[in-house]
Amino acid sequence: MEQVIAYINKNYDSYVEQLKQFLTIKSISTLPENKADMKKCAEFVSDKLKEAGLSKVQIFKTEGHPIVYGEWLGAPGKPTILVYGHYDVQPVDPIDLWDSPPFEPVIKDGKIFARGATDDKGQLFVHIKSVEAYFKSVGSLPINIKFLIEGEEEIGSPHLEPFIKANKDLLKCDTVLVSDTSLFAPGQPTLTYGLRGLSYLEVEVTGPNRDLHSGSYGGAVANPVNVLASMISKLHDKNGKITIPGFYDSVLPLTKNERENFKKLKFSEKKYAADLQVAELSGEKGFSTLERTWARPTLDCNGIFGGFTGKGAKTIIPSKATAKISMRLVPNQEPKKASKLFESYFKKLAPKSVKVKVTDLHGGYPVLTPLNHKATVAASKAMESAFGKKTVFMREGGSIPVIATFDKVLKAPTVLMGLGLNSENLHSPNEHFNLKHFHLGIKSSAFFFKYFAE
Amino acid sequence: MEQVIAYINKNYDSYVEQLKQFLTIKSISTLPENKADMKKCAEFVSDKLKEAGLSKVQIFKTEGHPIVYGEWLGAPGKPTILVYGHYDVQPVDPIDLWDSPPFEPVIKDGKIFARGATDDKGQLFVHIKSVEAYFKSVGSLPINIKFLIEGEEEIGSPHLEPFIKANKDLLKCDTVLVSDTSLFAPGQPTLTYGLRGLSYLEVEVTGPNRDLHSGSYGGAVANPVNVLASMISKLHDKNGKITIPGFYDSVLPLTKNERENFKKLKFSEKKYAADLQVAELSGEKGFSTLERTWARPTLDCNGIFGGFTGKGAKTIIPSKATAKISMRLVPNQEPKKASKLFESYFKKLAPKSVKVKVTDLHGGYPVLTPLNHKATVAASKAMESAFGKKTVFMREGGSIPVIATFDKVLKAPTVLMGLGLNSENLHSPNEHFNLKHFHLGIKSSAFFFKYFAE
Numbered sequence: 084m085e086q087v088i089a090y091i092n093k094n095y096d097s098y099v100e101q102l103k104q105f106l107t108i109k110s111i112s113t114l115p116e117n118k119a120d121m122k123k124c125a126e127f128v129s130d131k132l133k134e135a136g137l138s139k140v141q142i143f144k145t146e147g148h149p150i151v152y153g154e155w156l157g158a159p160g161k162p163t164i165l166v167y168g169h170y171d172v173q174p175v176d177p178i179d180l181w182d183s184p185p186f187e188p189v190i191k192d193g194k195i196f197a198r199g200a201t202d203d204k205g206q207l208f209v210h211i212k213s214v215e216a217y218f219k220s221v222g223s224l225p226i227n228i229k230f231l232i233e234g235e236e237e238i239g240s241p242h243l244e245p246f247i248k249a250n251k252d253l254l255k256c257d258t259v260l261v262s263d264t265s266l267f268a269p270g271q272p273t274l275t276y277g278l279r280g281l282s283y284l285e286v287e288v289t290g291p292n293r294d295l296h297s298g299s300y301g302g303a304v305a306n307p308v309n310v311l312a313s314m315i316s317k318l319h320d321k322n323g324k325i326t327i328p329g330f331y332d333s334v335l336p337l338t339k340n341e342r343e344n345f346k347k348l349k350f351s352e353k354k355y356a357a358d359l360q361v362a363e364l365s366g367e368k369g370f371s372t373l374e375r376t377w378a379r380p381t382l383d384c385n386g387i388f389g390g391f392t393g394k395g396a397k398t399i400i401p402s403k404a405t406a407k408i409s410m411r412l413v414p415n416q417e418p419k420k421a422s423k424l425f426e427s428y429f430k431k432l433a434p435k436s437v438k439v440k441v442t443d444l445h446g447g448y449p450v451l452t453p454l455n456h457k458a459t460v461a462a463s464k465a466m467e468s469a470f471g472k473k474t475v476f477m478r479e480g481g482s483i484p485v486i487a488t489f490d491k492v493l494k495a496p497t498v499l500m501g502l503g504l505n506s507e508n509l510h511s512p513n514e515h516f517n518l519k520h521f522h523l524g525i526k527s528s529a530f531f532f533k534y535f536a537e
Numbered sequence: 538m539e540q541v542i543a544y545i546n547k548n549y550d551s552y553v554e555q556l557k558q559f560l561t562i563k564s565i566s567t568l569p570e571n572k573a574d575m576k577k578c579a580e581f582v583s584d585k586l587k588e589a590g591l592s593k594v595q596i597f598k599t600e601g602h603p604i605v606y607g608e609w610l611g612a613p614g615k616p617t618i619l620v621y622g623h624y625d626v627q628p629v630d631p632i633d634l635w636d637s638p639p640f641e642p643v644i645k646d647g648k649i650f651a652r653g654a655t656d657d658k659g660q661l662f663v664h665i666k667s668v669e670a671y672f673k674s675v676g677s678l679p680i681n682i683k684f685l686i687e688g689e690e691e692i693g694s695p696h697l698e699p700f701i702k703a704n705k706d707l708l709k710c711d712t713v714l715v716s717d718t719s720l721f722a723p724g725q726p727t728l729t730y731g732l733r734g735l736s737y738l739e740v741e742v743t744g745p746n747r748d749l750h751s752g753s754y755g756g757a758v759a760n761p762v763n764v765l766a767s768m769i770s771k772l773h774d775k776n777g778k779i780t781i782p783g784f785y786d787s788v789l790p791l792t793k794n795e796r797e798n799f800k801k802l803k804f805s806e807k808k809y810a811a812d813l814q815v816a817e818l819s820g821e822k823g824f825s826t827l828e829r830t831w832a833r834p835t836l837d838c839n840g841i842f843g844g845f846t847g848k849g850a851k852t853i854i855p856s857k858a859t860a861k862i863s864m865r866l867v868p869n870q871e872p873k874k875a876s877k878l879f880e881s882y883f884k885k886l887a888p889k890s891v892k893v894k895v896t897d898l899h900g901g902y903p904v905l906t907p908l909n910h911k912a913t914v915a916a917s918k919a920m921e922s923a924f925g926k927k928t929v930f931m932r933e934g935g936s937i938p939v940i941a942t943f944d945k946v947l948k949a950p951t952v953l954m955g956l957g958l959n960s961e962n963l964h965s966p967n968e969h970f971n972l973k974h975f976h977l978g979i980k981s982s983a984f985f986f987k988y989f990a991e
Contacts, residue, residue: 113849174851180747238849265753279752283850291813293634296964297837298733298935299719301865302829303809305819308838308860309773315766355757359745365759365890375756383751384762385853390840391861395567395692396737396898397628398863399839399964406762407845409852411755436819444850481752510750510853 087529090220091213095522098212099195101131102521105170105204106188106197112148112171112238121234124170125149128211128232135211136218137230145242148234152253155214156227161536163227164458165256165495167485168207168263169236172199173510180512194507196515201503205516206262206524207232209502213528225536229256236263236483239283239445244488251492258458259489260531262524264479264501267348269517272466272527274459275499277377277478278486280412280449282422283385286429287405287440288314294390295400304400305436308389311404314432318382318408322368325382325410327428330421335414335451337378341478345373348475358506377478380421381411407444411480418446418484447484452496458535462498465530469523500527541983544674545667549976552666553649555585556975559624559658560642560651566602566625566692575688578624579603582665582686589665590672591684599696602688606707609668610681615990617681618912619710619949621939622661622717623690626653627964634966648961648969656963659970660716660956660978661686667982679990683710690717690937693737693899698942705946712912713943714985716978718933718955721802723971726920726981728913729953731831731932732940734866734903736876737839740883741859741894742768748844749854758854759890762843765858768886768893772836772862776822779836779864781882784875789868789905791832795932799827802929812960831932834875835865861898865934872900872938901938906950912989916952919984923977954981 110124111117125142128151132140137153148171156163175185175198183189185198195205210230217224231254233243247254267273290307291300320326352372356364366375375381389404391397410421426441433439452459454476463474479501486497502524508514564578565571579596582605586594591607602625610617629639629652637643639652649659664684671678685708687697701708721727744761745754774780806826810818820829829835843858845851864875880895887893906913908930917928933955940951956978962968 113847113851174845174847176845176847177748279755281752281852283852291815293813293962294631294965295813296935296959297835297839297863298735298865299933299959299963300813300830301733301835301837301863301934302820302833303818303826304813304815306837308841309769312766312769312838312841313773315763316770319763319767359747359749359754359758361745361758361891362889364757365888366756372757376754379756381751381755383755383760383854384766384844385751385851386844386846386855387762387766387858388842388846390838391628391630392840392842392859393567393628393630396861396863397567397839397964398735398737400837401840404841405846407850409751409755409850411752434819435816437815479753480755481750505750505753508747509753510851511748 084533086220087216088526090216091525091529098525099518102195102205102208103188105208106199107186109186110171110199110234111174112235113174121148121171125151125234128170131211132230135215137214143246145246147242150243150246151232152230154229155224157223158225158227161226162257163229163255164535165229165231165254165259166210167231167259167261169203169233171234171237172202173237177512182513193518194515195518196513198514200514200516201507202509202514203236203263205521206502209262209521209524210260210528212525216529217532224532226532229254239447240485241445243485247488247492254493256493256495259495259497260500261483261486261497262500262502263483264481264499265503265505266501266520267475267477269504270470270472272470272472272474273501274463274474274476275479275501276452276454276476278450279480279482280416280418280447281409281482281484282412282418282425282446283409283444284422284425285405285407285442285444287403288433289403289438290436291400291402294402297398297400300400305434306400307404307437308401310434310437311389311406314429315384315406317432323366325380327424329424333415334380337374342374345371348373348477376480378413380413380416383409385409411482412449414449414451416449418448422446447482448487450486450490456496458496458498461534462500462531464534466500466527468530469526538987540674541670542980544670545979545983552979553972556649556659556662557642559662560653561640563640564625564653564688565628566689567628575602575625579605579688582624585665586684589669591668597700599700601696604697604700605686606684608683609678611677612679612681615680616711617683617709618989619683619685619708619713620664621685621713621715623657623687625688625691626656627691631966636967647972649972650967650969652968654968654970655957655961656968657690657717659975663716663956663975663978664714664982666979667986670983671986678986680986683708693901694939695899697939701942701946708947710947710949713949713951714954715937715940715951716954716956717937718935718953719957719959720955720974721929721931723958724924724926726924726926726928727955728917728928728930729933729955730906730908730930731868732904733934733936734870734872734901735863735936735938736866736872736879736900737863737898738876738879739859739861739896739898741857742887743857743892744890745854745856748856751852751854754854759888760854761858761891762855764888764891765843765860768883769838769860771886777820779834781878783878787869788834791828796828799825802827802931830934832867834867834870837863839863865936866903868903868905870903872902876900901936902941904940904944910950912950912952915988916954916985918988920954920981922984923980
């Protein structure tokens, strides 16, 4: 093990250089114009898996973006780990708020700035490099390993579940290892045992068949923007609870033990609010901020648009207005069911004077992993060895829909060895990744292989 | 008079050709990139005034777009008419909904299609041509005339009021003649005696200092889009009344006589709704559609935007959301006061978790003109002579802020000899102008000069 760790330390600078190359590729999965970049990025990952010493490295085409696979099964009788990650990234707008171009990585104060730095290129790269360190230092791994790296996580992984179902034997494993979540605090080893699910919808409200002069027609017809605003306002009650009938029926309540554990974590609401420059935090009454973001369902408008949005004034009653609305779900809510409940309620909120269209764009299941699984225990010990601190356990508000699929199809629980930080602007301008955690992550990964083999 | 009318009939085709030229000029006053077109358009108007036989034709520069002036004062002892119009037009978006390019006029079924056809190039051109017909047929006019044609009506005429105040003597007149409103029905001579005023504002709601991942942060902070929606929804009560405290205090109620006159007008709510393809009309309870659009104040969102508005999905809590909001005002509401009332109430609606910015973009006073003024009586008779039908009197929901200025500064009442139709898509794609009304308008204008002189 000492040789492996020494090798990691010695080659760390080269790892950072390779990560920089990875981050120059514009792998935005949602934009059709980046299709070629997606292919290029899959090839980059494939090359790095080969360089690391894996065999059977292969790029699987899908109807969307490609999936990269690689394996090494040279430890018979030992358990098998499936590493999952995604090489696609979020769009970059608003582009003018970036301090440096999103695909020209820059290192400042020990952090690397680029779109995808923390979500998820930097984090997934950790495990490729820990595998490489084993092969290049001691020649083999103590466990069997498989890599499954996809390019559609940011658009809801539409082709991954069918791929997993069609390749059950290929992907057979004892546990799944994922780094795509956050540390609770800088330098604090953390394992995440719960994730929220997601339903993402688009709603469109149409009034008159054309934009109308707001003078001649103002007062005659329902205005789709005003109507949409009113419908959105009715989705929450005055206590911040979601008003959709039946929405909370399948919500698993927080246990007393969990609420106590969360309370023990060092978390300052004041500092959190100050970081976001808001005068007060806000949400469902009766729950702390950690409880609300980790273990309670939420509903947010991700975008809204309608009518005249340019500079100056245009006096119209718009013909239509549109909003993107997402719901974060918790165990045991089901995304399709949540979307159906939303659609049926939302349509009921509409006055007769408008037409409403609801489109279910994508969704993902919430996840809860047992804390006593031997992979979780090994991962906790591994992070402690690398970081030199006791590991804490948390839940996370984001969604990785595929984790539920691993559980259901591969019957394998997932270790969420998150290495990012919520403050690293994932999905925002100036996304970055703390390189100290990159370094400690590679070591944590190496220790995990050792402890999980024992 | 017969010679004048004969001349108009003979030269009508050439008038249409000239109007076409007028409509090719992209005089969009709100867009900085069209500044040169605005200048070109002012020169076009100036040339046409000269060709018509006016003297002292002059282009006055302003800090915005130029004002065109011309006069003929060769009828001493006779009254003076000031013709007002505007050569600027609305933006053309959404451009993809136009059947033909907005600045390439096309005639179809006796209608001319182009941006500005009815609002206001086609309508103002009528009076230039009637003046020309007098000079070219009988050599002089029976009245004195002045033209004041501006280029900033669609952006709230910011430089016109100072110009009028600074040029009181130049613009001195007995009545103002404006064609920038609508006929009640095709072929129905109509005079408009009331206009609504306007307050146009932009509101911006800011939450967190950056876009946030809606998974990690959903439930922690107030979402500016949801908050803005909720604030907008509170601007009306369930009866469609505006909830701003004090908003209705200065509203002049409709008289019993007016309500009866409106009821007599041939108006089908069913046909009106069918034209707009809405299942039902909507607005303040207790008033008919004509009453609501002509004589009751209203509040509409003209546009809204915030967060991710592209194709596909982006899971963010936006940092801010913006809306354009306009209020149509009625006598005796004051635009600045209405804006102040709005701002103060709107800010009170905001939770502590967001910051709110309100910008008053522009405004205009409502107008009510006496029905027994001799100019109104002459105009009514003139339209009857041209159209061969009795003139009806109506109010109009749109705003022409400058009319109040004429009243206050020049002490002159305005004759609103509207020749457009509300169905002519002013401010929308496929704006057009019925050429039959163009022709009858030129004749009405010529008759008006004669009757007003008597």
